[in-house]
Amino acid sequence: MVRRNDGRQLGDPAKAADAIRAALDAPHPPLHLALGADAVDAIRAHTTDLTAELDAWEHLARDTAFTNEEEKP
Structure with missing residues (x-):
């Protein structure tokens, strides 16, 4: 499969290597x-969905905190 797809990938491996080097040197x-x-678009879509879910359930998540020191075990 790797040999069959060599040269058909969406990105330029040399540019990817340069980007990785730049990130490591930052x-x-x-x-x-x-x-x-494609990776940027997928991550943005995922974070948008994740943010929407967090917004929808934030009240429940925050309600799990102790309300005062006396309630702690």
Whole structure:
């Protein structure tokens, strides 16, 4: 499969290597590095969905905190 798809990938491997080197050389390298428009689009879609879900359930998540020191075990 790898040989069959060689040269047909969406991105340029040399540009990807340059991007990785640039990220590694940065003063504050990213924890995650998206390479390619398809990766950026997929991550943006996922974070949009994740944010919407967090917004919808935030009240429930925040309600799990202790209300005062006396309730702690």
